[in-house]
Amino acid sequence: xTTSEGIEKVLREASMRVTRPRVAVxxxxxxxxxxxxETIIEAVRQEHPLVSHQAVYDSLKLLTNLGLxxxxxxxxxxxxxxxxxxxxxxxxxxxxxxxxxxxxCAVGAAPCLHASDHHGFSIDExxxxxxxxxxxxxxxxxxxxxxxxx
Amino acid sequence: xTTSEGIEKVLREASMRVTRPRVAVxxxxxxxxxxxxETIIEAVRQEHPLVSHQAVYDSLKLLTNLGLxxxxxxxxxxxxxxxxxxxxxxxxxxxxxxxxxxxxCAVGAAPCLHASDHHGFSIDExxxxxxxxxxxxxxxxxxxxxxxxx
DNA sequence: GTAATTATCTTGACTCATTCAAAATAAATA
DNA sequence: TATTTATTTTGAATGAGTCAAGATAATTAC
Numbered sequence: 001x002t003t004s005e006g007i008e009k010v011l012r013e014a015s016m017r018v019t020r021p022r023v024a025v026x027x028x029x030x031x032x033x034x035x036x037x038e039t040i041i042e043a044v045r046q047e048h049p050l051v052s053h054q055a056v057y058d059s060l061k062l063l064t065n066l067g068l069x070x071x072x073x074x075x076x077x078x079x080x081x082x083x084x085x086x087x088x089x090x091x092x093x094x095x096x097x098x099x100x101x102x103x104x105c106a107v108g109a110a111p112c113l114h115a116s117d118h119h120g121f122s123i124d125e126x127x128x129x130x131x132x133x134x135x136x137x138x139x140x141x142x143x144x145x146x147x148x149x150x
Numbered sequence: 151x152t153t154s155e156g157i158e159k160v161l162r163e164a165s166m167r168v169t170r171p172r173v174a175v176x177x178x179x180x181x182x183x184x185x186x187x188e189t190i191i192e193a194v195r196q197e198h199p200l201v202s203h204q205a206v207y208d209s210l211k212l213l214t215n216l217g218l219x220x221x222x223x224x225x226x227x228x229x230x231x232x233x234x235x236x237x238x239x240x241x242x243x244x245x246x247x248x249x250x251x252x253x254x255c256a257v258g259a260a261p262c263l264h265a266s267d268h269h270g271f272s273i274d275e276x277x278x279x280x281x282x283x284x285x286x287x288x289x290x291x292x293x294x295x296x297x298x299x300x
Numbered sequence: 301g302t303a304a305t306t307a308t309c310t311t312g313a314c315t316c317a318t319t320c321a322a323a324a325t326a327a328a329t330a
Numbered sequence: 331t332a333t334t335t336a337t338t339t340t341g342a343a344t345g346a347g348t349c350a351a352g353a354t355a356a357t358t359a360c
Contacts, residue, residue, distance in 0.1 A: 017327050017336060037317075052339050057318070075223045078317060092271045101269045119251045121242045123282035131277065135270035167307060167356050187346080202310050207347070228346065 007068065014066055021051050025059040029069055029081045034100045036080050072100065074129055090127075094134035103130060157218065164216055171201050175209040179219055179231045184250045186230050222250065224279055240277075244284035253280060 007026050011018050021044065028043035029035060035043070041056045060081060063069040067086070073079045074093045080100065090103045157176050161168050171194065178193035179185060185193070191206045210231060213219040217236070223229045224243045230250065240253045 019327070019337065021338075050339090054319085054340080055338055058337075071225065073225045075221065075229075079225075092268060092273065094271065101271065103268060118242060118253060118280070118282075120285040120288075121244065121251065121280070121282045122288055123242060123280045125281040127279045127281060129277045130268070130271070130273045131275040132268075132271045132273035138270075138272055169308065169356070171309075200310085204311080204348085205309055208308080 007063075010066055010068060016062065016066075020048055021055040022059045022062065024048055024051065025056055026063055026068060026083070029060075029063075030083050033082050033084070034072070034080050036078050038078075040081065074100075074131075088126075090130065092130040092132060092134075094137055095131055096133055096137035096140075099134045099136075101134075103128075157213075160216055160218060166212065166216075170198055171205040172209045172213065174198055174201065175206055176213055176218060176233070179210075179213075180233050183232050183234070184222070184230050186228050188228075190231065224250075224281075240280065242280040242282060242284075244287055245281055246283055246287035246290075249284045249286075251284075 007023055008018050011022065016022075024044045024047055025040060027047075028040045032039055032043055037053075037056065037060065040060070041051075041053050044051050044056055060069065060071075060079075064071050064081070069081050069083060070085045071079055071081055072091055074091075077093070077098055082102075084102065092101045092103050093099070157173055158168050161172065166172075174194045174197055175190060177197075178190045182189055182193055187203075187206065187210065190210070191201075191203050194201050194206055210219065210221075210229075214221050214231070219231050219233060220235045221229050221231055222241055224241075227243070227248055232252075234252065242251045242253050243249070
């Protein structure tokens with residue numbers, strides 16, 4: 001799905017050109033799951049130093065629209081991307097350090113889609129973000145009790 | 151809870167001063183559920199024209215930290231606020247026009263807190279956003295089939 | 301009630317992820 | 331290989347939100 005042949009096929013089927021930035025961006029996100037845009041730009045430039053940030057932004061948006069990438073953007077954080085799409089999984093975000101991890105859906109396939117009263121909206125996606133503390137930050141909090149750096 | 155006496159009590163218990171901007175901001179959000187910051191600033195200035203935008207930002211942040219307000223910020227949208235807090239309800243957002251509505255939790259009290267595998271994170275909140283189309287935009291889409299303005 | 305203290309507000313500049321736009325480039329087609 | 335035009339480069343612009351210094355007003359002490 002996210003192999004270099006895979007992206008070619010998807011792009012051509014969407015009548016989009018297969019360009020170096022696009023292929024490199026998909027490869028970068030595959031290599032760096034949950035990476036932010038800055039990290040992706042750096043990763044792309046390891047291989048292709050002349051790619052502009054604009055091309056990365058454009059590619060990220062295009063690949064997201066084509067369903068090859070998924071964008072995650074918790075409150076107060078910049079956008080991040082991942083290649084794991086279409087399996088209804090969610091994310092945990094650490095309130096302290098911003099670390100992000102995947103979480104499979106609690107109840108099964110796509111349970112949260114069944115809102116009790118949806119006011120006539122036609123719902124196509126339930127996005128779930130769990131907030132808490134990652135293991136490291138839990139330790140740090142208990143280790144330095146009072147005067148913790150916030 | 152969100153009455154003018156209520157906010158006084160909460161502020162004093164938190165050793166915070168009861169100021170005009172703070173009371174006005176809470177009143178504005180109460181009067182305009184799901185309002186964005188700009189709307190809140192305008193509403194506050196109806197009564198108190200000299201209040202600065204900075205004071206509104208500060209008040210919103212403080213009231214949110216004190217648990218009197220809740221911030222909602224779906225991807226690609228600016229922050230919005232509501233006074234309905236602590237009852238574990240969620241939101242539907244229209245992909246087309248950005249309209250936002252409340253949705254009660256599907257399965258009961260706080261079901262989504264039970265992530266299947268939480269990687270050692272200690273989870274304290276499950277934030278759920280449903281994405282779809284509001285009734286108006288559904289009509290608009292079916293009415294103007296092909297050349298719809300996106 | 302008045303004065304002193306200091307949290308809060310005003311003002312205005314600043315940040316920074318993201319977007320816009322014009323000219324240059326390169327992927328696809330003939 | 332030449333042509334067409336989607337993409338990319340470059341560099342400026344946007345805008346929600348933040349920062350910081352001095353002014354103001356909510357509270358406390360008298």
